[in-house]
Amino acid sequence: MFDLDTPCLVLDLDILEENLGKMQTSAKAAGKSLRPHAKSHKCSILAKKQLAAGAIGICAAKVSEAEVLINAGVDGVLVTGAVAVDHKVDRLVDLLRKSPSLTAVIDHPRNIELLERQLAKHDLTMDVLLDLDVGLQRTGVIPDRALELADLVLASDHIRLKGIQAYAGQVQHIHHYEERRNASIECLKPAAAVFQQLQVKDASCTIFSATGTGTYDIDLSVSELTELQVGSYVLMDAEYMAIESAEHTGLADYFRPALTLLTTVVSASHDTHVTVDAGLKSLYRDGALPIVATAEHAALRYDWFGDEYGRLSTKEKAVNLPQLGTVLELVVSHCDPTVNQFESYHIIRNGNVVDVWPIDLRGKSQ
Numbered sequence: 001m002f003d004l005d006t007p008c009l010v011l012d013l014d015i016l017e018e019n020l021g022k023m024q025t026s027a028k029a030a031g032k033s034l035r036p037h038a039k040s041h042k043c044s045i046l047a048k049k050q051l052a053a054g055a056i057g058i059c060a061a062k063v064s065e066a067e068v069l070i071n072a073g074v075d076g077v078l079v080t081g082a083v084a085v086d087h088k089v090d091r092l093v094d095l096l097r098k099s100p101s102l103t104a105v106i107d108h109p110r111n112i113e114l115l116e117r118q119l120a121k122h123d124l125t126m127d128v129l130l131d132l133d134v135g136l137q138r139t140g141v142i143p144d145r146a147l148e149l150a151d152l153v154l155a156s157d158h159i160r161l162k163g164i165q166a167y168a169g170q171v172q173h174i175h176h177y178e179e180r181r182n183a184s185i186e187c188l189k190p191a192a193a194v195f196q197q198l199q200v201k202d203a204s205c206t207i208f209s210a211t212g213t214g215t216y217d218i219d220l221s222v223s224e225l226t227e228l229q230v231g232s233y234v235l236m237d238a239e240y241m242a243i244e245s246a247e248h249t250g251l252a253d254y255f256r257p258a259l260t261l262l263t264t265v266v267s268a269s270h271d272t273h274v275t276v277d278a279g280l281k282s283l284y285r286d287g288a289l290p291i292v293a294t295a296e297h298a299a300l301r302y303d304w305f306g307d308e309y310g311r312l313s314t315k316e317k318a319v320n321l322p323q324l325g326t327v328l329e330l331v332v333s334h335c336d337p338t339v340n341q342f343e344s345y346h347i348i349r350n351g352n353v354v355d356v357w358p359i360d361l362r363g364k365s366q
Contacts, residue, residue, distance in 0.1 A: 037231030163207030239287030
């Protein structure tokens with residue numbers, strides 16, 4: 001694999017399948033379902049592998065992501081971002097014809113009005129979840145107003161209320177496990193209370209969809225929770241590798257990084273550092289620094305060095321710097337936006353390239 005043109009993304013199939021199996025086993029043992037998020041890997045082939053491993057469906061952040069998934073034959077898609085304009089609703093309706101299992105979310109009366117009007121035109125019915133704001137303050141209705149919104153859905157003729165969505169993104173990367181555990185449980189308490197009230201109102205409210213990679217094992221203890229929206233676990237990145245697990249080791253001791261980026265030393269003119277060909281255009285600058293995964297150079301530190309380049313250096317004088325032309329593996333800083341910068345994964349098994357998977361959801365931000 002080290003003769004690939006760099007920078008490029010490499011996906012280890014053995015580690016990928018291990019991560020898939022571990023998350024599926026954890027969810028099943030707790031009596032929960034898995035609806036993993038495609039916004040992390042942006043690949044319909046990988047989404048199908050998640051379904052084959054036992055997932056009940058796939059989450060998509062945007063309508064355009066859902067379009068690619070459904071056109072590729074993926075069912076059980078949940079679009080986790082509410083739509084706010086007519087032309088997006090039109091696209092949802094078109095997708096609903098292809099995949100009746102499509103589910104949307106709402107967090108405002110306007111969402112309901114738009115959906116109801118367009119669905120009525122075509123005599124179609126769509127399942128929706130109430131998106132609850134449990135502290136992130138990004139999207140969602142606050143729990144105190146959720147029942148009022150639910151009543152509007154229940155009074156609609158073409159929208160079926162199936163439950164709630166509640167994502168506490170603000171707690172996913174809290175470093176210490178106990179602090180993260182306490183924060184996540186407190187965030188989901190009001191959502192659980194809303195879910196219980198909705199179940200009394202209407203028996204069709206059977207879905208409580210929530211959680212992320214950082215709190216998956218914590219949120220399994222929430223009895224009301226029915227399904228997990230985890231995303232990054234399948235690939236992993238430096239940001240998630242930095243947080244504590246329940247055993248107070250790194251989360252990477254359980255979910256190993258299946259995704260790495262290959263980069264080449266393109267300048268070795270200094271005694272203090274070398275320059276590699278992976279910069280801001282290849283590695284998204286968010287979260288933790290990328291980690292050198294190549295064992296013989298693990299003491300090196302990656303730093304940003306411009307749009308096209310990165311710098312590898314060390315404070316240890318005894319450490320030899322890699323030579324010009326050396327190819328190294330990096331664990332990426334934040335997998336989601338890094339993946340979005342590439343057209344494909346090079347799939348490896350036992351160090352050999354065995355396939356290439358298109359990142360066919362790349363750039364689907366609409």
